[in-house]
Amino acid sequence: MLRDMQPLAVLGDFREYHINLYGFGPRKVLVTDEEVAYPDGKLIVSRTDTRGIITHCNQSFVDMSGYQRESLIGTEHSILRHPDMPSAAFKSLWDDVEAGKIWHGYVKNLRRDGKFYWVYATVIPNVRNGRVEGYTSVRRKPSRTKIRESIALYKQLKAQEGSSWDGPED
Amino acid sequence: METTFQLTVSPDFTPERISGWYIYNTWLQRNLGLHFHLEMYDSFDAQRTAICQDEVDLIYANPFDASMLVREKGFRAVAYPVGVTDECVVVVPAGSSVQKIEDVQPNARVASTDDPDIQLVGMIMLEPADLSTSNVQSIVVDGYVLVAKALLKGEADVGFFLKDAWDGLSNPVRKQLRPLVTSQISDIHHVLLVGPRLMESAEDIQSLMLRMPEIEKGQGVLESLGFEGWAEVDQEDTEFMIDLMDTLKAR
Numbered sequence: 213m214l215r216d217m218q219p220l221a222v223l224g225d226f227r228e229y230h231i232n233l234y235g236f237g238p239r240k241v242l243v244t245d246e247e248v249a250y251p252d253g254k255l256i257v258s259r260t261d262t263r264g265i266i267t268h269c270n271q272s273f274v275d276m277s278g279y280q281r282e283s284l285i286g287t288e289h290s291i292l293r294h295p296d297m298p299s300a301a302f303k304s305l306w307d308d309v310e311a312g313k314i315w316h317g318y319v320k321n322l323r324r325d326g327k328f329y330w331v332y333a334t335v336i337p338n339v340r341n342g343r344v345e346g347y348t349s350v351r352r353k354p355s356r357t358k359i360r361e362s363i364a365l366y367k368q369l370k371a372q373e374g375s376s377w378d379g380p381e382d
Numbered sequence: 383m384e385t386t387f388q389l390t391v392s393p394d395f396t397p398e399r400i401s402g403w404y405i406y407n408t409w410l411q412r413n414l415g416l417h418f419h420l421e422m423y424d425s426f427d428a429q430r431t432a433i434c435q436d437e438v439d440l441i442y443a444n445p446f447d448a449s450m451l452v453r454e455k456g457f458r459a460v461a462y463p464v465g466v467t468d469e470c471v472v473v474v475p476a477g478s479s480v481q482k483i484e485d486v487q488p489n490a491r492v493a494s495t496d497d498p499d500i501q502l503v504g505m506i507m508l509e510p511a512d513l514s515t516s517n518v519q520s521i522v523v524d525g526y527v528l529v530a531k532a533l534l535k536g537e538a539d540v541g542f543f544l545k546d547a548w549d550g551l552s553n554p555v556r557k558q559l560r561p562l563v564t565s566q567i568s569d570i571h572h573v574l575l576v577g578p579r580l581m582e583s584a585e586d587i588q589s590l591m592l593r594m595p596e597i598e599k600g601q602g603v604l605e606s607l608g609f610e611g612w613a614e615v616d617q618e619d620t621e622f623m624i625d626l627m628d629t630l631k632a633r
C-alpha cells in the first residue's frame with residue numbers, strides 16, 4: 213500500500229506536494245533538488261500487473277528507489293511519481309501499452325529520500341498465451357542532452373496542463 | 383531408420399570450446415539414447431537460416447535469438463549455463479583521452495565481433511554519449527583477440543568484449559587497454575532450447591542437464607564447456623528474458 217512520504221527519510225530542505233494518483237488518491241510527496249546519478253552498466257527493471265501494481269523488480273530498482281523490496285511489491289508504480297513529470301507522459305505510456313504497443317520515454321523518478329533520478333524507460337506489454345498479463349519496464353542511462361531536452365519539454369507541458377495540486381509554484 | 387536430430391551452438395563459441403561441444407554431443411547421445419548431429423555454424427546468419435528452415439532441434443542459443451526461437455519457432459527453453467555470463471565490457475586503449483563513456487565522440491570507430499547480444503548491450507552503454515548505430519563507425523571482426531588488436535593498432539577507438547573473453551586476454555594485452563564500463567545485467571543469458579520435433583524429450587533433456595554433474599563423465603564434459611553446471615528455466619523465466627531483450631532491441 214502506498215503511503216505518504218516520511219520527513220524523517222528526507223535529508224535537508226524539501227518541498228511538500230499533495231499529488232493525486234490515478235486509482236489511488238492523494239499522496240503527500242517530499243522533494244529535494246538533489247539528483248542521484250544513474251548507475252553505469254545497469255538496467256533498472258520492474259514489472260507490474262495490468263493495473264500498474266508492482267509485481268517484480270530487480271536489485272537496481274530497489275537500490276535506486278531507496279525503498280525496501282517488501283514495500284515496493286504489491287504497491288502502485290506511482291510510488292516513484294515525481295511532481296515535475298507532466299501527466300501527459302504517463303497518459304501516453306498507458307495509452308500505448310494498453311493498445312499493445314511499446315512505449316519509450318524519459319522519466320524523472322522520485323526516491324524515498326526525496327532525491328530524484330532520470331531514466332530512459334521502455335515499457336512493453338507481457339503477452340502470455342495471447343493475453344496481456346502485465347507490463348515490463350526496462351530503464352537505461354539517458355544522455356545529459358536528452359535530460360536537458362526533457363526538462364524543457366516537461367516544464368512546458370506542465371505549464372499547459374496547469375496544476376490542481378497543492379504545492380509550491382516554480 | 384532412426385531419426386537424427388540436429389544440435390547446434392550459438393556461433394559465439396571460442397575456438398577452445400569447440401572440442402567441448404563435440405564431447406557434449408557424444409555424452410548427450412549416450413545418456414539420452416537419441417542420435418544427434420552437431421552442426422557448428424560459423425556465423426549467426428547461417429545459423430538463423432537453418433533455424434528458419436526448421437533444421438535445428440536442440441540449440442544452445444544466444445539470448446538475442448531466444449525471442450525468435452520461442453515465439454516464432456515454438457522452441458522451449460530447458461536450462462541455462464551456470465558460471466558463465468553475457469556481460470559486456472566497453473574498452474578503450476590505455477592511452478586514450480576518453481575517461482568515461484560520455485567522452486566518446488560521434489563517428490567513433492567501434493570494434494566488436496558479430497555476437498548480437500554483446501553488440502546490443504555495448505551500444506546501449508554508449509547511449510549516455512548520445513551515440514547509436516547511426517553515428518558510430520562499426521568495425522566487425524572475427525573474434526575478441528581481433529577486437530583487442532584493432533584497439534592496440536589504433537584502428538578502433540572503442541571495443542566491445544564479452545566479459546569472459548576480456549578476462550581471458552593475456553596480461554600484457556590487457557595492460558595496454560582500459561575498461562570504461564562493464565554491464566551488470568545478469569537477467570540475460572544463453573539458453574538451451576528444445577525444438578518442436580524433439581519436444582517429447584524436453585523433460586528428459588532438462589532433467590539430464592540438471593543432473594549432469596552427478597552422472598558419469600558429466601563433470602568432465604561441463605569443464606570442457608567451461609560451465610559449472612546447468613540451472614532450470616521455466617516458461618515464465620524465458621518469457622521474461624525475451625520481454626527484456628525486446629525492450630532492448632526496440633528503437
Ligand SMILES: Cc1cc2nc3c(=O)[nH]c(=O)nc-3n(C[C@H](O)[C@H](O)[C@H](O)COP(=O)(O)O)c2cc1C
Pocket residue numbers: 232233234235258259260264288289290291292293294299302305319321335347348349
Ligand atoms: C511497467 C510500468 C512501469 C512504470 N514505471 C514508472 C516509473 O518508473 N515512474 C513513474 O512515475 N511511473 C511509472 N509508471 C506509471 C505509473 O503507473 C503511473 O501512471 C504514474 O506514476 C503516474 O501516476 P498516475 O497514473 O496515478 O497519475 C509505470 C507504469 C508501468 C505499467
